[in-house]
Amino acid sequence: MRAAGVREIGGLVEVFDLPEPDDPGPGEVVIEVETAGVGNWDNIVRTGAWNVGLTPPMALGVEAAGTVVAVGSQVTNLQRGDEVLGHPLPLRHQGCWAERVVVDAGLVVLKPAGVSWETAAAFPVPALTAEQVLSESLKLAENETLLVHGAGSTTGGLIVQLAALRGARVIATAGPSSANRVAQAGAAEVLDYHDDRWPERVRELTSGIGADAALNAVPGGSTATIVTVREGGRMATITGDPPAAERDIRVTNVYVRPDATQLAQLCALLGEGQLTLAVGSVLPLADAATALEDAISGAKGGPVVLQVGPRLTGN
Numbered sequence: 001m002r003a004a005g006v007r008e009i010g011g012l013v014e015v016f017d018l019p020e021p022d023d024p025g026p027g028e029v030v031i032e033v034e035t036a037g038v039g040n041w042d043n044i045v046r047t048g049a050w051n052v053g054l055t056p057p058m059a060l061g062v063e064a065a066g067t068v069v070a071v072g073s074q075v076t077n078l079q080r081g082d083e084v085l086g087h088p089l090p091l092r093h094q095g096c097w098a099e100r101v102v103v104d105a106g107l108v109v110l111k112p113a114g115v116s117w118e119t120a121a122a123f124p125v126p127a128l129t130a131e132q133v134l135s136e137s138l139k140l141a142e143n144e145t146l147l148v149h150g151a152g153s154t155t156g157g158l159i160v161q162l163a164a165l166r167g168a169r170v171i172a173t174a175g176p177s178s179a180n181r182v183a184q185a186g187a188a189e190v191l192d193y194h195d196d197r198w199p200e201r202v203r204e205l206t207s208g209i210g211a212d213a214a215l216n217a218v219p220g221g222s223t224a225t226i227v228t229v230r231e232g233g234r235m236a237t238i239t240g241d242p243p244a245a246e247r248d249i250r251v252t253n254v255y256v257r258p259d260a261t262q263l264a265q266l267c268a269l270l271g272e273g274q275l276t277l278a279v280g281s282v283l284p285l286a287d288a289a290t291a292l293e294d295a296i297s298g299a300k301g302g303p304v305v306l307q308v309g310p311r312l313t314g315n
């Protein structure tokens with residue numbers, strides 16, 4: 001089967017042939033991949049700093065959407081022909097930038113009707129991250145104030161949407177080209193992070209007290225973010241750079257993990273239109289190296305997706 005990945009840890013992304021998966025084990029399904037998400041986290045896998053369960057030569061990719069084509073003997077939740085999506089770690093055979101992928105049937109969920117293949121592929125990692133930040137790390141409650149630094153990012157944007165749905169007041173930072181999108185996502189205030197005084201503005205907007213909770217989605221942005229949190233508040237970062245603790249603030253360093261129950265609930269919101277995710281660009285599998293560069297640069301204004309299967313657009 002065709003796949004895109006690396007022949008060695010740290011190698012350049014190439015397109016090559018890999019062996020087809022065997023028949024699925026008792027709890028597994030084989031998915032024919034239609035679309036696969038590309039994130040800057042795939043570069044962390046490429047360079048060996050995130051072990052997703054594979055050794056090279058390996059396809060990269062930790063999220064995908066596609067159709068179930070083979071079902072293990074003990075699988076009861078899925079059948080052939082089901083359209084699914086997921087973040088199926090640890091990977092069992094190959095990564096998601098491949099024509100077929102073997103997954104634990106308990107880690108993928110049905111794709112909501114009406115959600116495009118492109119959006120479905122780009123959704124699992126940032127959506128699960130957002131949910132785990134809000135419900136597990138920050139335990140955000142209705143009417144609390146949340147600061148989201150880097151709300152122009154895919155993950156930050158989903159955190160704004162989910163926090164607003166919970167009835168929180170969201171203050172966000174974003175650049176000029178993302179400001180409208182972030183406001184529409186539910187942010188009450190959007191501050192341009194190019195003005196270094198944005199943390200002071202957050203304090204002004206919270207009567208000098210600070211936000212109840214804050215999320216940092218900007219590499220190197222934690223130190224500025226913690227300034228905005230009230231004494232005894234909570235802060236989470238998703239960029240692996242937790243700041244030194246101060247003023248009784250509880251700091252959490254969040255790393256996404258698969259959770260099909262959460263993903264199904266998030267997919268329900270996506271299917272109902274309560275969550276939205278606009279894809280930045282779609283490239284063929286052959287252009288995986290470019291897709292990864294685009295994801296790292298963040299220049300497409302939205303998530304990057306690989307079209308692996310034959311369909312080009314639509315549901």
Ligand SMILES: NC(=O)c1ccc[n+]([C@@H]2O[C@H](COP(=O)([O-])OP(=O)(O)OC[C@H]3O[C@@H](n4cnc5c(N)ncnc54)[C@H](OP(=O)(O)O)[C@@H]3O)[C@@H](O)[C@H]2O)c1
Nearest residue numbers: 129150152153154155174175178193218238254255256298
């Ligand atoms: N720990 C985990 O489990 C986990 C999970 C998912 C993502 N992440 C990490 O979270 C970060 C965001 O990921 P993503 O894929 O959501 O990002 P993304 O969509 O690629 O975000 C890029 C956007 O971030 C905004 N941005 C860039 N520099 C900024 C700055 N200095 N201040 C504020 N905003 C800035 C820009 O938007 P505007 O300028 O237009 O506002 C840019 O378009 C990455 O570092 C990623 O690795 C971690």
